[in-house]
Structures are given as structure tokens and as C-alpha cells.
Amino acid sequence: xxxxxxxxxxxxxxxxxxxxxxxxxxxxxxxxxxxxxxxxxxxxxxxxxxxxxxxxxxxxxxxxxxxxxxxxxxxxxxxxxxxxxxxxxxxxxxxxxxxxxxxxxxxxxxxxxxxxxxxxxxxxxxxxxxxxxxxxxxxxxxxxxxxxxxxxxxxxxxxxxxxxxxxxxxxxxxxxxxxxxxxxxxxxxxxxxxxxxxxxxxxxxxxxxxxxxxxxxxxxxxxxxxxxxxxxxxxxxxxxxxxxxxxxxxxxxxxxxxxxxxxxxxxxxxxxxxxxxxxxxxxxxxxxxxxxxxxxxxxxxxxxxxxxxxxxxxxxxxxxxxxxxxxxxxxxxxxxxxxxxxxxxxxxxxxxxxxxxxxxxxxxxxxxxxxxxxxxxxxxxxxxxxxxxxxxxxxxxxxxxxx
Amino acid sequence: xxxxxxxxxxxxxxxxxxxxxxxxxxxxxxxxxxxxxxxxxxxxxxxxxxxxxxxxxxxxxxxxxxxxxxxxxxxxxxxxxxxxxxxxxxxxxxxxxxxxxxxxxxxxxxxxxxxxxxxxxxxxxxxxxxxxxxxxxxxxxxxxxxxxxxxxxxxxxxxxxxxxxxxxxxxxxxxxxxxxxxxxxxxxxxxxxxxxxxxx
Numbered sequence: 001x002x003x004x005x006x007x008x009x010x011x012x013x014x015x016x017x018x019x020x021x022x023x024x025x026x027x028x029x030x031x032x033x034x035x036x037x038x039x040x041x042x043x044x045x046x047x048x049x050x051x052x053x054x055x056x057x058x059x060x061x062x063x064x065x066x067x068x069x070x071x072x073x074x075x076x077x078x079x080x081x082x083x084x085x086x087x088x089x090x091x092x093x094x095x096x097x098x099x100x101x102x103x104x105x106x107x108x109x110x111x112x113x114x115x116x117x118x119x120x121x122x123x124x125x126x127x128x129x130x131x132x133x134x135x136x137x138x139x140x141x142x143x144x145x146x147x148x149x150x151x152x153x154x155x156x157x158x159x160x161x162x163x164x165x166x167x168x169x170x171x172x173x174x175x176x177x178x179x180x181x182x183x184x185x186x187x188x189x190x191x192x193x194x195x196x197x198x199x200x201x202x203x204x205x206x207x208x209x210x211x212x213x214x215x216x217x218x219x220x221x222x223x224x225x226x227x228x229x230x231x232x233x234x235x236x237x238x239x240x241x242x243x244x245x246x247x248x249x250x251x252x253x254x255x256x257x258x259x260x261x262x263x264x265x266x267x268x269x270x271x272x273x274x275x276x277x278x279x280x281x282x283x284x285x286x287x288x289x290x291x292x293x294x295x296x297x298x299x300x301x302x303x304x305x306x307x308x309x310x311x312x313x314x315x316x317x318x319x320x321x322x323x324x325x326x327x328x329x330x331x332x333x334x335x336x337x338x339x340x341x342x343x344x345x346x347x348x349x350x351x352x353x354x355x356x357x358x359x360x361x362x363x364x365x366x367x368x369x370x371x372x373x374x375x376x377x378x379x380x381x382x383x384x385x386x387x388x389x390x391x392x393x394x395x396x397x398x399x400x401x402x403x
Numbered sequence: 404x405x406x407x408x409x410x411x412x413x414x415x416x417x418x419x420x421x422x423x424x425x426x427x428x429x430x431x432x433x434x435x436x437x438x439x440x441x442x443x444x445x446x447x448x449x450x451x452x453x454x455x456x457x458x459x460x461x462x463x464x465x466x467x468x469x470x471x472x473x474x475x476x477x478x479x480x481x482x483x484x485x486x487x488x489x490x491x492x493x494x495x496x497x498x499x500x501x502x503x504x505x506x507x508x509x510x511x512x513x514x515x516x517x518x519x520x521x522x523x524x525x526x527x528x529x530x531x532x533x534x535x536x537x538x539x540x541x542x543x544x545x546x547x548x549x550x551x552x553x554x555x556x557x558x559x560x561x562x563x564x565x566x567x568x569x570x571x572x573x574x575x576x577x578x579x580x581x582x583x584x585x586x587x588x589x590x591x592x593x594x595x596x597x598x599x600x601x602x603x
Contacts, residue, residue: 162584166591188575 008032026121030128054170057272057328058130064266064273065137067259068319069106072252073098076145079249101145102252108149109140113156120165131170131329135159138178138323141253142316142364143185144193151189155181175371176330179364186364215250216243216314217353217360223302230310232302243313254316264322273326276335280342281321285311287343288350303354317349320363330371334381341377345370410532414540416597421544422590426512431545432582433504438561441549443497445542447490447505449535451482452514456534458482459522466523475518476509483508513537544589551585552576 008031014021015028033055077098081089089097113136121128139156159181164173185193216238223232233239242248246256253259267273289308297305311317325331325345332341345366352362359365420426427448434444458478459466466474487505490498498505508514517537522530553559556576558566575581 166587184575187578187580188573189571190574 005036008035023122026126026128027118030118030121033127034130052271055130058134060267060270060272061134061323062130062137064263065134065141065253065323067262068141068253068256068323069102069137071246071256071259072141072145073102075247075255076101076252078247079145102140104149105140105143105145105147105152105252106137108152109156110136112153113139113160116157116160116165120160120169124165124169126169129170132160135164135177135181139181142178142182142251142319142324144251147185147192151185151192154188155185158184171329173329174375175368176324176327179324179368179371182364183368215360216248220303220306220314221301221357221360225302227302229302229306233310240310240313243310251316251319254319257313257318260318260322264318267322267326273322274328274331274338274342276338277326277331277342277345278321280339281317281325281346281349282312284343284346284348285317285350286346288347292350292354301354306354311350311353315353315361316363317346320349320367321345324364325367325370330374332374332377332381334378336384337374337377337381340381341370341374344373407529407532410529411536411539414533414536415543416540416593419540419544419593420513420516420537421541421586422593424516426516427541428586430504430507430511431548431586432579434501435545435549435552435582436556436577437553438546438549440497440500441545442561443490443494444501444504445538445545447486448508448511448513448541449538450486451479451508452517452538452541453531453534455479455482455514456517456522456530457527459518460525460527460530463523463525471523472519475515475523479514479518480509513541544586547589548582548585552581556581 008028012028013019015025016022021028074094075098077094077096077100080086080097080101081094086093110133113132117132118128136156139159140152143152143155159177159179162184163175163177163180164170167173182193216233216236219232219236219238220229223229233243238248243255244257246258248255264273264278268275268278286308289306289311292300292304293307295304321342325342332338345363348366348369349362352359352365356362414420418424421428421431430444430448434440455475455478459475462474462478483506486508487498490501490505517533521533525533550560553561554565555573557572558564558570573581576585
């Protein structure tokens, strides 16, 4: 490692002001700080004993994303081999097939997003930071494995440009860039991402007749009046435990609950992901779904009768609330605000999911909507604190005056 | 006649009614899915705005200031009705596509705004140029937004194919948010190029 650092430092003068490659300083800086501790550290007292910087926060998120990513790769291969009726498919072939499907999507996202990010850093003269590594991985994980690669490129370009850089880069964005990118694809090319058909890559020369199985959400939304959604789901092969395990078609990393819980545990244990937001989301979903159960079954769609623990494992709720809603830039920042923000995401996600037949999944829209509301929530929470403190001071002053 | 030139050129960029004053956004979103409707809309607004400016400027010394707004609105409304009838007579299909948006020119803030801010206190010649300049400023932005939306959304420009046949239309450009995004990008580019904005 020493050797690498020496090599880096040897060329440092080229990138410093006055050097030949001065304009490319952000690139040099990115190499150095991605690989080593940033050079600008406090030498004298006072010290922060545990420097939790953006780099460590973002790298923790990357680590927390590893389990869902691995599951996504495995599952994409598994689904491919099942649907295309590949015989004698072993675990190893699932992995290889899945990697061939998923890796190009992740690579395109990183390369295209990276070019835009670096271009902006050079023009705006700020540093490339690790936040991009998270966005560039989160975005492809929310896509179906069948997504055309050019759409991945267009989507991440939009997300980085309109979702982040237009506001001034990391830390200034109102919306989560990865979700902005996904929302863009969702509205621009609904046919490839709308989610009413199972997303499994089908071989071009082996198109299986009538392979149009629906995702659990689509099955639930299409249940005819009077029937039970749970029965309809079971009939389509989506029992609660299957959806919990997640060996079904869907967006790359959203299908299984277990790896997401692993990631959530790491985020909470390291203090990176806000547990208040995650807990709030789960509570909000439970409340909203339970209230919907109380609606008279005859007058409303049978989807309203689905118990909350089904909603919890279906679609992208857990992935969204664990990885997307907790983005420290676009989420609420105050503790009370985090509860409100999380609960409202859960409530909105269920309302959109059940109430609006045009959108089979509501989590993405719920999080984006609450991203916009987050500064307002924080504002009122802070105002509330200010008012309370002012009242306290006033009360104390009065008691002094009396005494 | 330096001022005359300025009256016309100012609204094109430095004081553009849409991108700087952010007026007339409603129609900029509603009629810009295709170039054709946007072009007709731009022509209709130009007709209404220039004639209303001239008429109100001619009447300016005879309008009691307490009822000036009522007079302005009646002038504008009459002109809009005329334009609407002409479109229905000669361009019936387009007029159906534009539906209520021609009628809504009455409520377009640009028309009322120029009458109040300029025509009511300037002679007809200048008011004519002011109306023309603002109409052009509006039209330029409208046509730019429509170009972007039609090319991205359907791969055509004024009905002509400009992109390969297998181009997959971008659904977002056809929706109203697409117009907001394109308008936002235009404002971004304009402000970066002219470096003319207040950062507050």
C-alpha cells in the first residue's frame, strides 16, 4: 500500500495548481481519497476521536448493499434457468448466468454515471466523492433484469444531472438521485419497467409461448371483486414464505427479504442508516394496511383486505425504506422529523399501491414525495423546539421576577 | 431609435416573459407536445398581444384609471374571441386540438401584464413594438420547448421524421412534467450563458 501511495504522490505536482494536468485535479483527488485517508487532517488538538466522514458513511452503505446485490445476481440466473427450462442447472450456473445478466447493468450505470460525475467535478471544481458509488449501485438494483442497457445509461445520466448536479452536487440534492433516475425511466419508458409482467430474461431463440406471469403486486391488484387476494397469490405461486424468500421474478435486489434485513442490520449497527426512518416506515405501512382492512370488502377492491405482513414482503417496500428513504441528504434530519417522514412514507406507499390502479408499486413515488416534504418537516420540528425553549425561558424569567 | 431596438430585443432574452418573469407557463406546458399546436398558439398570442397593446395604448388617455382593468380585459377578451373564431373557421382541426387554450389567452398573464405595465402609459408605436417583442420572446421559448418535446417524445419535428424509425418515444417528454424539465434546462442554459440572474 505504501508503494501505491508513493506512486500517487510522485505525480501529485502535475495536478496541483500550476501543474500540467491542473484541470484534472478532482480525478487525482478521487484516487487518493478513495484509496487512502484524506490528507487534510487536524494535527493539533482538539481532535474528533472518531472521524465519521462522508467516505466511511458511503462505504458502509456499499457494504450493506452487498447481500442484496449477490442475491439479485443469483436470483436473476435462477429465474432465467427456470423460465428457459435449462436442464441440469446447478447453483454454479445460476451464479454465472445471473452475473452475465446483472453485471452489465451495474457496469453501464457506473461508467455513464461516472463520466457525468467527473465532468461536473472538473467544470465545477469540486471533489468526486463516494456518494456516487452508492447512487451508481442503488440505481441498477432497483431495475428489472430485462432492462435495455441504453435505458440504464439514459436513466443514470438523468438521475445524476437533474437529480443531483443541477442543484450543486452531493449534499444539495432535494431528491434521491437513484430514485430520480428510476422515476425518470418509469415515466419515460413505462413498457419496460411498469411491473405488470414478471421480469425474467427470456432467450431470444426460445421465446416461451404466453410467458406473461405477473408480479405479486399485479396479481393482487387484478384480483376480481369478491375473491381473496391471498388465495389469488397462492394460486399464482406467491405464498407469504415464497415472497419472503424471494426466489421470484422482480427488480434485481428487491425480491428477497433476508439480504435486505442483513443490510439493514449493518446500517443500523454502524449508525449510518436512520433506524427511526426504517421503524417509522414499517409502522406507517402497518397502520395504513390495517386501516384499509377495516373498509367494507364489498364496496372496495379486494386488495384493501390484504393483511399488512403481506404488504411488507411484496414489491420494493423493504428495499426502499432501508436503502432509499434513509439517504441522509434527502431524508428528514431531525429525530422527530425522521419518525414523521418514515411513517408517512409507509402510509403513502400503501395508499398509492392499493388506491391507484395505474401504479402497481407506490414505494418509489412515496419516497420521492416525502423527499420533497422533508425540509418542511424539519422546519416545523425546529420551530417547535424553538417555541418550546422560548416558553421555558419565559416561564423561568417570570418565576425569577416573582421570587 | 436605440430604445425601439431595446424594446423589441429586451423581452427576447434579458427580460423574457417565460424564462425570466415566469409568466404564461400554463400554455407553455399545455400546447407544446407538438410543434404545430405550439406554432399556432404562438401566432394567436402574437396577434392578441400586439393588437391589445396598440388598442389600449390608443385608448390610454380616455380610460378612467379606476376602471382601467375592466376596459383592458374587455379589449383582450374581444380580441381573443376574434382569434378563436378565425381559427375555427380556417383551421378547424388545430383549433380542436388547442381546445380551450386559445380562449385561455384572456387569462395569460403576459397580455394583461404588458397592458398594465407598458401600453397604458406609452404611445401606440412603442406599445406595438413592446407587444411584438414580448410575443417573440414567448414564441421562441414555446417553439424551443415544443421542439424538445416532439423530438424526444415522438422522434418527429413538425410532423417530419428526424430520428430513425425504431426510436422509442420518451413518454416523459409527452407528459406535462417533461415540459417543466425542458423549460428548466432552457432557463439553466440561458442563465449560464447570459450570466444574468439574481442569486437570492
